[in-house]
Amino acid sequence: MTVLQPAPGRSLQARLTLFYATGVYVAGIVVLAVVILPLAGIRSTVPAHSSAPVTITGTGQGIGPHQLLVGSAVALVVLVPVSVAAGWFVAGRFLRPLRAITATAKAISAGNLDQRLDLGEPVDELTELGHILDDLFARLEASFTAQRHFVANASHELRTPLAGLRTLLEVALGDPDADAGTLRTACQEALTLGGLQERLVTSLLALATSERGVTRRETVDLAHVVAGVLTSRRDQAAENGIDLALHLTPAVTAGDPRLIESLVTNLIDNAVRHNHPGGHVRITTETSGLRAAITVTNSGPVVPEDQLQRLFEPFQRLSADRHSGHGLGLAIVDAVARAHHATLTATARPQGGLSITVYFGSVPQPGRGHHPVARLAAEHSRQED
Template sequence: MTSQRLARRSLQTRLGLAYAAGIYAAGVFVLVLVAVPLASINAAIPKDRPTSSTITETGPGISLPQLLTGSAVALVILIPVALALGWYVAGRFLHPLRAITATAQIISAGNLHQRLDLGEPTDELTELGHTLDGLFARLQASFDAQRHFVANASHELRTPLAGLRTLLEVTLADPDADTDTLRSACQEALALGGHQERLVHALLALATSERGVTRWDTFDLAHVVEGVLASRRDQATETGIDLAGHLTPSVTAGDPRLIESLVANLIDNAIRHNHPDGHVKVTTEASGTQATLTVTNTGPVIPDNQIQRLFQPFQKLAPERQGRRDGYGLGLAIVHAVTQAHHATLTAAARPEGGLSITVRFAYGSEPSLTSGNDHAGTRDRGRSASSG
């Protein structure tokens, strides 16, 4: 705290000296501007005769030594006056900065709701205050989202662990358990372990994606989608889903692994939440500097006001979806994370006949956003090269 006060005073001292130097320089300039003409006039008058026979004596004039002495005294007096004015002006200019510093010291991870609220007048310092207020708001939203995510993740992990514990306790408590019973219990335990492993893998994918893009390569989006489609055709055939692709070359830049994760999760989500004999259509196209990916699928009707929830972790809209073990409610959260990491635009719209149409537009320099039909829906950053459901 002491060093911060010294630093603050040092800044005020430097600004005060700078302002004082300016005031002093202005005073010297004014004195020179006034004294030099007077001195030249005095020097032009002969000492032994008057300037004009018509001029009568009105009093003693100002001699050159008196003029110089008065100017020197004025310059000496101007020094403390300039310092005082410089210190006062510097303090006035630094007052908003001190308010910003004091509030920023109060704000912490548990007190992110406080804001600077500098108000008027609008200048560079108040603009800085508004920028910091926006930063604090985003930090608060990030901390709240993190706490919410940790709570959900803990709940999702506790459920299979509790099931595994119950299975083992029941099996061990059965005195008549034979080899077949133990084998069956082991198989169920392995299934629960596999479920936990996939869930942890999904959580790691989500956490890894929050770090953002660490590499930017130029690649063809259609080529990435084609590879994912080839790996998902057997899954689509087994579930009776018609998986179709209409791909045109679409060159963009980013992390190919994260983009592959985005595509895989979009397609897996479209296949998983679909009707028997439904269809999934995947298209890529290029428009100017944008590369566009669109995934459209049939499925249950989704209310427009519920689309935002789809992009939050562990959110499952339909009750029948909650009982399924092949999804964790993380797939579209990872999709949005990868979109945000690449500063792309994600648009999701519910189809009137059921299902979703999700479009991702990759463009250089675009600001991340998410729209749900005609409404904006806020989400957060994530992504990784993995399908998480």
């Protein structure tokens, strides 16, 4: 949002200062007129070549000191209600936008976030505040809308396996001829559905933790994190015939180790899960300038450009197949990146698949030596040989 700057000479402070200065100045003129004009008729007499002090006589159209004092007191008394009335009017005129802000803020609630102030002109500190609040209300409305959609989608995702589990158990218990083999099969399917629910709850917890923000910062090497994640992902990739290509160099950053590990895990899982048999996944870590970067590139189905951004929203899938995941992996990646103020770029590859890069802020790298990345690279080279 572009912050509107008050026009020169038209700010609220300048306008109030000008008005009150003018009011005091006019009031001073009135008081001086009341005091000085009658004095203009008072005559003074001084004998020629006399050293005697000046004497004031009461001749002419002037007034005496007593009448002058009374007139000044009356003028000051009259000035009090006049100045109060003028100040009341002016304050009310300039504080009208503040009343509009207060009334709108009272009218807004969680179910009524579409109201806006729309203060308009003139542009001063209060209208600038109104524009900022309008922007805040818009972001709050978007946040509440996204939250409602998230709750609805989460409820739907949780209800589906629960309904399947209940149906499975009802069928097994309602079969009078069910034997041990039938019950064992039902139990195995129930365990599968339970595992699906467990993974969904774990993903929801990871997403909520990521959106909460970074609560601690430690030095983290992205290459080391990748090495740790791949120890439990190599078998899954091998079962699907996915070739893993690694180019890992130290990429040191500062952040929450658990959140960064969650980001790397979901990047790799997404690349392996949304791939095709015989496909490939390339993982690169490097330090680019002052930033530590991780890039995961995978083959797979073609992703339309207009659908790319949608994949980073919760519960969004290209395929309706629930076995392809819950649609939370890339949403977690995006949430972790935002929590670390990292830059995330995603590109749909023309031949299919995605290329996703996350740039973290870099920290000074510790002394080089025997690094786990070197062991991982050597191990990968031996496996390729």
